[in-house]
Amino acid sequence: MFSLSYVSRELRRRWGRTLVTALGLAAGVGLVMGIIGVSEGLSAAQNRVLSPLGTVGTDIIVTRTVAPTTNQSTTTTTTTTHAFNGFGGGGGGGGGGGFFARGVSGAATDATSSQAAALLNNNASVITDLAKLGKPGTQFTHDFFVPGTLITFPSVAVSDVARIPGVTSAVGALSLQALHESGTVPTITDTVKTGGQTISTTVKPPTLTPSQTATERSCILSVLKKSFGSAAGGTGGGTGRGSHSGRGGGFSGFTSNPAVEKCLTPAQISYQQKVLVPEQTITRVLKPPTTNTSTASYTVAGVDASNETTGLITKAQLVSGTWFTSDPADEVLVNTAYASTKKLKAGGTVTINAVSYRIVGLVKPTLTGNVSDIYFPLPTIQSLASAPGYVNEVLVSVKSSSDVGAITTAIQKELPGATVLTSKSLADQVSGSLKNARKLATDLGGALAIVVLLAAFLIAGLLTLSSVSKRVREIGSLRAIGWTRGEVVRQVMAETVGIGIVGGLIGVAIGVGVCAVIAAVGPGLSVTASGLAVGASSVGSLVGQSTTGTVTTVVHLTAPVHLATIALAFAGALIGGLIAGAAGGWRAARLAPASALRDLG
Amino acid sequence: MELERKMPMIDTEQSESALPRPEHESGTPLYELSGLERTFSKGGMVVHAIRGINLVIDRGEMVSLEGPSGSGKSTLLQLLGALDSPTGGSIRFARRDLAGLSDKELTKIRAQEIGFVFQHFNLILTLTAAENVAIAMFPNHVRARERRERAEQLLNQVGLGHRLHHLPSRLSGGEQQRVAIARALANNPSVIIADEPTGNLDSDTAKEVMTALTALQSSAGVTIVVATHDEEVAQLTSRRVRIRDGEILGDSAA
Numbered sequence: 068m069f070s071l072s073y074v075s076r077e078l079r080r081r082w083g084r085t086l087v088t089a090l091g092l093a094a095g096v097g098l099v100m101g102i103i104g105v106s107e108g109l110s111a112a113q114n115r116v117l118s119p120l121g122t123v124g125t126d127i128i129v130t131r132t133v134a135p136t137t138n139q140s141t142t143t144t145t146t147t148t149h150a151f152n153g154f155g156g157g158g159g160g161g162g163g164g165g166f167f168a169r170g171v172s173g174a175a176t177d178a179t180s181s182q183a184a185a186l187l188n189n190n191a192s193v194i195t196d197l198a199k200l201g202k203p204g205t206q207f208t209h210d211f212f213v214p215g216t217l218i219t220f221p222s223v224a225v226s227d228v229a230r231i232p233g234v235t236s237a238v239g240a241l242s243l244q245a246l247h248e249s250g251t252v253p254t255i256t257d258t259v260k261t262g263g264q265t266i267s268t269t270v271k272p273p274t275l276t277p278s279q280t281a282t283e284r285s286c287i288l289s290v291l292k293k294s295f296g297s298a299a300g301g302t303g304g305g306t307g308r309g310s311h312s313g314r315g316g317g318f319s320g321f322t323s324n325p326a327v328e329k330c331l332t333p334a335q336i337s338y339q340q341k342v343l344v345p346e347q348t349i350t351r352v353l354k355p356p357t358t359n360t361s362t363a364s365y366t367v368a369g370v371d372a373s374n375e376t377t378g379l380i381t382k383a384q385l386v387s388g389t390w391f392t393s394d395p396a397d398e399v400l401v402n403t404a405y406a407s408t409k410k411l412k413a414g415g416t417v418t419i420n421a422v423s424y425r426i427v428g429l430v431k432p433t434l435t436g437n438v439s440d441i442y443f444p445l446p447t448i449q450s451l452a453s454a455p456g457y458v459n460e461v462l463v464s465v466k467s468s469s470d471v472g473a474i475t476t477a478i479q480k481e482l483p484g485a486t487v488l489t490s491k492s493l494a495d496q497v498s499g500s501l502k503n504a505r506k507l508a509t510d511l512g513g514a515l516a517i518v519v520l521l522a523a524f525l526i527a528g529l530l531t532l533s534s535v536s537k538r539v540r541e542i543g544s545l546r547a548i549g550w551t552r553g554e555v556v557r558q559v560m561a562e563t564v565g566i567g568i569v570g571g572l573i574g575v576a577i578g579v580g581v582c583a584v585i586a587a588v589g590p591g592l593s594v595t596a597s598g599l600a601v602g603a604s605s606v607g608s609l610v611g612q613s614t615t616g617t618v619t620t621v622v623h624l625t626a627p628v629h630l631a632t633i634a635l636a637f638a639g640a641l642i643g644g645l646i647a648g649a650a651g652g653w654r655a656a657r658l659a660p661a662s663a664l665r666d667l668g
Numbered sequence: 669m670e671l672e673r674k675m676p677m678i679d680t681e682q683s684e685s686a687l688p689r690p691e692h693e694s695g696t697p698l699y700e701l702s703g704l705e706r707t708f709s710k711g712g713m714v715v716h717a718i719r720g721i722n723l724v725i726d727r728g729e730m731v732s733l734e735g736p737s738g739s740g741k742s743t744l745l746q747l748l749g750a751l752d753s754p755t756g757g758s759i760r761f762a763r764r765d766l767a768g769l770s771d772k773e774l775t776k777i778r779a780q781e782i783g784f785v786f787q788h789f790n791l792i793l794t795l796t797a798a799e800n801v802a803i804a805m806f807p808n809h810v811r812a813r814e815r816r817e818r819a820e821q822l823l824n825q826v827g828l829g830h831r832l833h834h835l836p837s838r839l840s841g842g843e844q845q846r847v848a849i850a851r852a853l854a855n856n857p858s859v860i861i862a863d864e865p866t867g868n869l870d871s872d873t874a875k876e877v878m879t880a881l882t883a884l885q886s887s888a889g890v891t892i893v894v895a896t897h898d899e900e901v902a903q904l905t906s907r908r909v910r911i912r913d914g915e916i917l918g919d920s921a922a
Contacts, residue, residue: 070806073795080794080835544790547751548851549779549807551772660778661751663790664742664863 069554069561078565081534085566088530092570092643093577095523096636100578102516103635104626105585106508112592112622113505125238125377126471128488129228129461129478131218208249210419212367212452219457224482228461231477233470239458240379241369241448242439245419250360262346273334286330294326365405368439369448369458372398377464380430380442388413388428395444399424403431405440417441419451501592501622524643527570531563531651542655543663552656559655560648567644571637578636582626589623698762698858698891699725699748705756706743706914717743719914720757727858730885730892732902735911742863744911745895749782749861750774762858779807783852783890785881787864789844791836797823797847798832804854822850826880842873849880859891860884866901878904 078085222239229237275283368379372391375382382390386403401411406429416423424443432438449455465474475487535542545555706718717740725731725748735741746752747759750766753774759766762781766774784790791800801819802812810818823832826846836844845865852860862881866874878901885892894905902908910918 070803072799072812073792073803076794076799540788540790541792544784544786544792545803546775547749547778547784547790548804549775549782549855550803551775551807554807659751660775661746663784663786664746664749664751 069557071561073558074561074565077562078569084530084534085569088527088534088563088566088647089570089573091526091530092523092567092640093573095519095526095643096571096574096640097577097581098519099516099639100575100628100632100636101581101585101626102508102512102519103632104578104582104628105624106512107627107629107632108585108625109501109505109508109592111627112501112624125462126465126468126489127463127475127478129220129463129482130459130486130488131220131482131484205252206250207252208247210451211246211248212243212448213246214243214452214454214459219454219459220461220482222456222458225458225461227481228463228478231474231481233466233474233477235464235466236377237464238371238374238378238462239445240371240460240462241445241452241454241458242379242460243367243369243448243452245365245367245441247363247365248360258348260346260348262344265343273332275332279332283330283332287327290326290330365441366439367441367443367448367451369443369445372444378462379439379460380432384430384432386429386431388426391427391444395427396447397422397424398427398444400428400430400442401426402438402440402442403429504592504624520639520643524646527563527566527643527647528650531559531566531647532654535559535651535654539658539662542658543660546658546660547663555655555658556648556652559651560645563648563651564641564644566647567641570643571640574640575633575636578632579628582628585624585626589625592622592624696727697724697760698727698729699723700760701747701757703757704744704747704754704759706740706747706752707755717914718747718754721914721916723909723916723919725891725893727891728885728889729907730882730905731894731907731909732905733893733895733909733911734897734902735917736897739911740914741895741911743914745861745863745893748859748893749784750777775807780855781858783855783857783860785845785848785852785860785862785865787867789836789841789848789868791844791847791851793836796833796835797828797839797843797850800836800847801851801854804851808855818854819850822853823847825853826850840873841869842876845869845873845877846880849877849884853884853890857890859893862892862894864896864898865894866896866898871900874898874901 219241220239225237225239228234370378370380372395375390380400385400388400391398391400399417401413401417406412406426411417411426411429413426413428415426417426418424424447430442443451445458446455449457463474463478465471471489475489478487479485542555542559545558546552550558701721701723704718704721704723705716708715708717719740721744733741733744743752747754747766748761750761750769751774753769754767757767761777764777766777769777778784791797792803795803798816798819801822802815805815805818820829820832823829826849828843828846828850831839831843831847836847839847845868848865849860852862860881865881866877869877881892881894882904884890892905894901896902908918908920909916
């Protein structure tokens with residue numbers, strides 16, 4: 068075939084040319100490895116981000132959402148005002164299970180406007196009734212749980228979904244927005260005593276008829292005759308007329324005599340009564356007092372503590388500590404991000420509404436809207452939110468990914484109005500630099516890799532051509548002394564393949580290095596996923612807080628080097644060597660044997 | 669004759685075991701050229717390099733071809749070396765007409781029956797003396813070990829046993845040309861075509877190389893054709909053929 072010792076002599080003794088050509092191939096191959104690495108890193112990042120469902124053993128998430136209405140989302144956002152602008156509204160603590168609309172049974176199963184209204188009302192119930200917090204001046208803390216934009220399912224919906232053919236398992240979860248309020252209970256009312264005073268009024272009595280006047284006069288005169296004799300008789304009529312002037316003082320002088328009173332008409336008597344205003348105490352609302360009440364929101368979720376492989380979180384996502392024990396009622400798992408913000412550790416406790424919960428472990432959930440800060444066992448959160456037996460998310464795993472479409476349809480039929488999220492539908496709603504980079508890598512990476520490789524091949528080919536041209540006499544001599552065309556071509560190709568092997572080895576080293584550098588530098592790529600906000604995340608817009616309803620996460624780019632990539636790179640270098648060899652061999656084959664005899668200087 | 673002692677004789681008995689040896693009956697014709705023509709067309713111009721040469725070279729002869737450059741001497745040498753094909757006439761080599769043979773067939777003839785010695789030695793610069801001799805046997809499917817052994821033996825015969833593993837760059841011109849002669853002998857050829865073998869050598873070294881060639885001819889009966897414009901070299905040959913304008917001007921044997 069070819070003389071191996073000749074090849075090795077050529078490569079070693081012309082090491083400069085060998086190295087230059089090999090480095091050309093190596094640079095190309097190394098760069099291609101880098102491109103492949105970045106592309107795979109982006110794919111991995113995208114898979115990590117876009118397949119949150121897959122990473123929790125779930126293929127489909129079923130929710131029922133209500134879009135926040137604009138009039139509700141325009142409320143003011145300062146904490147103090149927020150705390151009071153709904154004063155007199157519902158009590159805290161989720162406002163009772165009645166708001167957790169049972170939408171799955173009965174005919175009206177869509178998320179109707181009335182249900183939406185109920186949900187909004189329920190979210191609004193977070194507004195604090197300060198009067199129920201305690202005595203003014205005392206410190207208070209309270210946590211409220213609201214369902215955000217999610218309408219609940221009764222637990223029976225979970226088993227309904229589980230019965231759909233092709234479904235492996237269905238797990239219920241309850242994602243809630245929690246609002247934590249703390250501060251001093253302000254003085255919000257004062258008590259005022261009113262009434263108790265006597266009020267005098269002057270009223271014009273009705274005009275007496277002539278017969279009434281006559282009767283009254285004769286009555287009074289007879290009384291006066293009995294008391295003072297007839298001497299006083301002349302003034303009687305004047306007195307009756309004098310009452311028209313309203314001089315109650317004078318009039319009362321006469322009326323103090325009970326005998327005279329009997330002569331008066333009932334109308335005249337009643338206008339002489341004293342009026343006593345009834346005494347009452349009125350509690351009156353003051354203008355909203357200034358207080359140091361502060362509100363913090365966080366998210367909570369109830370998960371099936373007994374299911375370690377499917378759910379919003381899985382045991383695989385445990386970073387430290389342990390999973391829920393068999394008696395998990397007072398145990399919680401805390402998101403590592405939240406834990407670091409709040410300086411929480413596994414083994415510590417969180418106190419919610421005066422109840423202490425033990426942090427058994429820290430978890431690092433994958434990016435999804437379902438990322439909650441604190442994970443409770445489902446019954447615990449249902450109790451906290453006064454929603455026993457209710458869930459607002461159903462996580463479904465299916466037997467085969469090809470069934471997802473059919474099962475999605477089946478779920479929508481089973482639970483009309485439900486929002487069914489699949490990995491694909493989530494992926495469609497993702498934006499951000501990761502997606503751009505991924506698109507770039509997909510669109511340009513492949514083309515760039517091909518261009519780079521072709522350039523490397525071209526360089527190797529040209530270098531080999533030039534090398535063969537410089538070896539005209541050598542190759543001509545070989546032909547003259549009896550080497551066939553094929554033998555000469557094979558010899559040249561064996562040399563370039565040798566160069567390809569060297570280039571492949573160097574190139575793989577370069578590629579591994581490039582990928583290592585990329586992984587070490589790890590440029591951050593943001594991912595904004597609006598569709599992922601399936602949890603309680605968008606509650607903020609309902610209660611007037613600035614929540615966009617999207618989730619943005621930064622993932623760090625890695626550039627993994629797979630064995631296949633190395634093999635591909637090496638093969639690339641070998642192909643480059645073969646191509647260069649073909650070029651050189653073609654040139655060599657065209658050399659006439661007689662060129663050995665020509666005087667080439 | 670001093671040089672003969674320095675240059676041991678080729679042991680032809682040993683080489684017979686390695687390679688089939690063509691018939692070397694001295695006196696029988698090796699080359700029979702009749703009406704040989706070779707024309708080149710260059711840019712619409714037709715150049716008649718060889719114009720109807722008739723020539724017979726017997727086995728065991730040592731012939732010099734003399735002529736100035738452009739005389740057709742080199743072209744004739746290429747035709748004799750089966751490096752080129754004529755455009756007219758016939759050239760019979762070992763009773764086969766080379767005209768009309770394919771490149772593959774010509775290559776096979778070169779590999780088995782013709783040895784070359786070039787003006788510029790044309791050694792592979794990256795190969796040692798022994799390797800340079802050995803690669804000549806490569807096309808004949810001689811096993812690597814045999815190639816190495818025969819190469820060392822041939823280099824010993826040309827007095828370079830102490831230079832087996834030297835690269836050409838570390839050999840003198842005379843030594844390089846002796847390596848080339850060993851290489852030319854590697855396949856035990858019927859003829860050695862030498863193109864200005866002393867052109868790059870000083871006169872002492874040239875004499876040395878020519879003596880080696882002469883020794884080959886007289887001891888092994890190898891036919892030798894030397895193209896040269898050196899009178900001294902030509903005088904060492906038994907037959908001198910002068911060429912001018914593609915035609916034979918004079919032939920000492922005629």
